[in-house]
Each structure stands twice: as C-alpha cells, then as structure tokens.
Amino acid sequence: MARAIEELARVEGVPVAVRHVCRACAEVIAASGVALYVLGDLGLGEVVYTTDPVTCRVAELEVTLGEGPVHDALERGLAVQAPDLTGEAMVCRWPVFAPQASAAGVSAVFAFPLVMGMVSVGSLEVYRTIWGALSADEVTDGLLFAEAAMRLLLDRLQGEPAAGEGDLFGEGFHPDWTVIHQATGMVSVHLRTDLTSAFLRLRAHAYLTDRSLSDVAHDVVTRRLGFSRDADSGGQP
Template identity: 40%
Template sequence: MRPGDDPGGGQDRGAGTGGYARAVGAIAAGLRDAEPAQVPERLCAVAVDLLPVDGASVSLRGDSMPLQLAASGARAARLAQLQATLGDGPCHHVLKTGAPVLARDLADDDCADRWPVFVQQALGTGVRAVYALPLGSTAVCVGTLDLYSGSPGVLSAHQMHVALLLAGVMTGALMDLPHDARDADKGWLSGLAADHDRVHQAVGMIMAQLGVGADEALARLRGDAFAQGVTVLEAAVDVVSHRRRFDSR
C-alpha cells in the first residue's frame, strides 16, 4: 500500500476528528503499564500500527553521531544503525535543521544525489520511502523518529498529524523521564552513554595511531565499519579492544 492510500475506498484512513481521537486512544493503549525504558519501543510499534509504514526507529542526538534508542524490528534497527555508520541519510539532515525530511521515493534521482550510499543500501532492504521527524523543535532537536515504508508515496495530512503526534509524545517521554530512569545502574540512558564513550575512545585511539584530527578519525572509523558490514559501535569496540588498528603496527 502506498502511504496516503486508503485500503478500503479512496478516502484518507481515519481522517477527521474521530480518526485523530482513535489515534490518541491507540497511543494511550500502547503505552499502558509501560516502564520508562519501554516507551520508545512501544511508540515505534504504535507508529507501525497507526500509519502506512513498515518500520519505525528513534535515535537521540549525540556529539558525533546519532544513537539508536529503539526500533520496531530488525530492519528498522539496521537502517538507523546504517545512518549512524555512514554519517548520512534523512536522520542526519533532521538533526542539522530541526525540520522534517519526507523522502517519498528513494529511487528518485534527488534522493540518490543527496544520500547515495544510504539510498543504495535502503533500497536493497526493500525500503522505498523514509519520513524522518524531529524530536523537539527547530531550536532544540534532541533526536529523530524515522518511519520506513516499502512503498513510495506521501503521508496524507491526517497521517502526518498522527506522525507528528507520535513524535511529540516521544519527545515528552524522553524529557519527562523520572530520575530513577537515569540512574547509572538502572537506566537505559546509561547504556547509550557507554556506547557513545566507546566511539569517542576509538576516535581518540585512531587519532593517535594516524596523527589525524577527530573528524578524519571518525570518518575512518565509519568507513571501516561500512567496509566490514558492521555498525560503527561494533567497529569502535574492536578498536578499543585492540583487535583493530589503523596504522601499520
């Protein structure tokens, strides 16, 4: 089904006040009894249920790269990790601008020109459209909600409203986490921080090995990860564990 198509008769599925209310009810039902750490993944699942998309992922802004927080499934998780590894893709554009990116058909020349490697890889997984929405605002964008569809097309006005509602709920959930969810021993945020630290440590080691700056070292790490078919975090772990060096020794 193409995003925006109605499965039963040509009008926007669930459009109107009643449809919006049903979306709010579905979000509430999906989050019922959820622990703070479960909210992002639950919302990704709700997004797939409410919208004509096949997958959803959420990533948080990091100093050097976005950090994947949750996904609706393995393919969505892989696409989020791919964008982090490449340093390219709709997610990165949203993080730079704070504005949504609605790539209605990745097979179009303009998408291939903007994100050549990401587009090639995404099309290879069967994804044809990506809708990336900011978490936060244009002034303060804390992350992205990325929606993936196997069919090209646009989101209708109602579907876009629902997608923005989901992004708003996701932002609120991240901002309003109780303090115990941030506890170093309990919180999922501590795991993300540890992942981020490993990447920074690997970048520092590559800088020392090659005598290059931080941007060059991160580019080398990303290129190595892509060449090996692993995530940038997995490549960083190899560097930190001394299983991979970037000099001749």
C-alpha cells in the first residue's frame, strides 16, 4: 500500500500528498472513485478531494442532503458499509441519498473515518459502480488508507507539510468551499442569523432547486441569488 502511494508521487515528481492516497486507494480497493472529507468550521464534513467527476457529484450530494455513509462515519467514528444502495435497508437508512446516488451511477459506498484519539476529523469514502461488500482485507486497506490521509493532514496542522509539500491536495474534483463559506457568511448577514442556520438554508435551496451546493453559492456571491427571511428570491437581492 505504501509503495502504491509513493509510486504515484514518484511519477509526478512531487512529495506524497493526499491525492496520491486517494488514487492509490482507488487502485488497491478497485473503486470507481474515492472522496476525502475533513471537518470544517461548522463542524460538518467538507469535500476536499475527489478522484473523478461522478464521485464529486455524489460527494457534494451527500453534503447537500445531510445524510449518507460519511455523516454516519464522522458521527460514530466507525467504518460504514453500504454494499447495495438499492437495498431496502439502505433506502430506509438514507431515503433521499440512496436513490439519488444510485441514479448517479453509484451502487455501493464505504466510508472510513479519519480518527485522532476518540475524535473523527474526517472520512475517506470509497465508491463502486457495482454492488457488493468489501472483503475483510479491503476493509483493512480502507482503514489504513484513511490513517495515511490523516497523518498527512496532521503534518500540515503541525506546520510540517510532508517533505515540504506546498499543495497537500493538488488538482482534483471538489466543490469550491471558499465560495461556499463566503456565500454562507452573506446569507447569514441577509437573514441576520448564525452561520449554521445560514448554511442549512443554502443547502436547502440547493436541494429544492436540484442544483449543486457550489453552484448556488456562486450565485449568492455574484449576487444573482438573494435570500429573504421568509423565502428565497432570485435575481438581485
């Protein structure tokens, strides 16, 4: 596993970064995509890296809906397995996320928490386009890849980027959380409410209009969308 991560970095000619962990995880576990989440300022999982457009879409969907394997993994600090999103048990567990993820082409999802002591600080999520459970070895590999990602994140927090790595994540598919944070602050001012309530309002609008969270946030920042205290309104605020 370590060799797989290091080889990807060697081919690029750069130090090991989180993207190499995600890509190596996809190869070793035979996943169609891998996403990495970290806890943000609002105490919610934020998508910071995905390996492909479909994974990005499903990961952002999970954040928008506020339900899915990653939320359970972050809350419980335990691995969460959803080997068949079309199954009755999964649909009952995540009534909105499961059908929409299936419609996007994802059949199975597995989330591995990034745990520091007793606290979950993020999650590594594996997606597959075919249903089926992971083997015991694959579950172990998922947990180890999550640990590898956590160690790289801790290096940055401690002011020691891995081997002088300036960009821990690199190019990848993920929502623009800078814009989402800016939009959340603007909505908070418009509604005269706290940031958590403003984010929930932003997320609800994305869900009701069937748009991505980052697209809605961009419209708020560019003032094409405004929010009132009673109802969302389009156009100039």
